[in-house]
Amino acid sequence: MRNLIVASALALAAAAPSIASAEGVAVSAGATVASQYVSTSGAKGTNGLAFQPWIEAEYMGGYVGYWGSNLSEELNAGDTWENDFYVGYRNSVAGFNYDVAYTWFYNNRSGVAAGEEVSLKVSYAINDQLSLGAKVAYDPAPQHNTDVRIFANYKLDDKLSFNAVAGKKNHGGREFYVLGATYALNDDYAVSLKYQDTARTGGAAGYANDKIVVALDYTFSFK
Secondary structure (H helix, E strand, O other), rough: OOOHHHHHHHHHHHHHHHHHOOOOOEEEEEEEEEEEOOOOOOOOOOOOEEEEEEEEEHHHHHHHHEEEEEEOOOOOOOOEEEEEEEEEEEEEOEEEEEEEEEEEEEEEEEEHHEEEEEEEEEEOOOOOEEEEEEEEEOOOOOOOOOEEEEEEEEEEEOOOOEEEEEEEEEEHHHHHHEEEEEOOOOOOOOEEEEEEEEOOOOOEOOOOOOEEEEEEEEEEOOO
16 A cells, blocks of 8 residues: 555656646646645654645545655754655535545655554634644554544635644644635745644653744646
């Protein structure tokens, strides 16, 4: 399964233009340049600038993709790059949007020890501006980690949107909170501002205590 996902993501990157010409297949890609990378749970990241490319292909709700980011070696047990290979299916029923996915995390030095994750995300649009949702993720090995979070998204207009996330990981007792705002400069570029705090339930400090991240996002479609 892992090898299939990795091979699919690599093939996608190499053949994206030709794949995009196929009927019904949507291929998008982009990159983020951020003042810092802080994973949502605060478990890994960078001390400085982060570069995060991604690519995804979707067909009739099914999708496969890749996301990557540089890492600070001193914060991540010697790892300097994170690779996330994922496959999933997203759709909607009775007004609810759902997304089921499997992600394999492969760091450049620790390798498969970086883990894997099976997740389910469900959201519901209260109106044209506000949506609420929840996500549950489970890492079956090596620590049987469970990640549960709730989130809210509010779209003020076609340019400005806000989001909030609150969640907890059972491994290490991490609780995390995120407040963010995104402003679309045009169809391709957006800037974002995010405040994030992470704490351990036992009182020990988490890596992401009171972090503010500024980012520039670029997104494009192959058709």
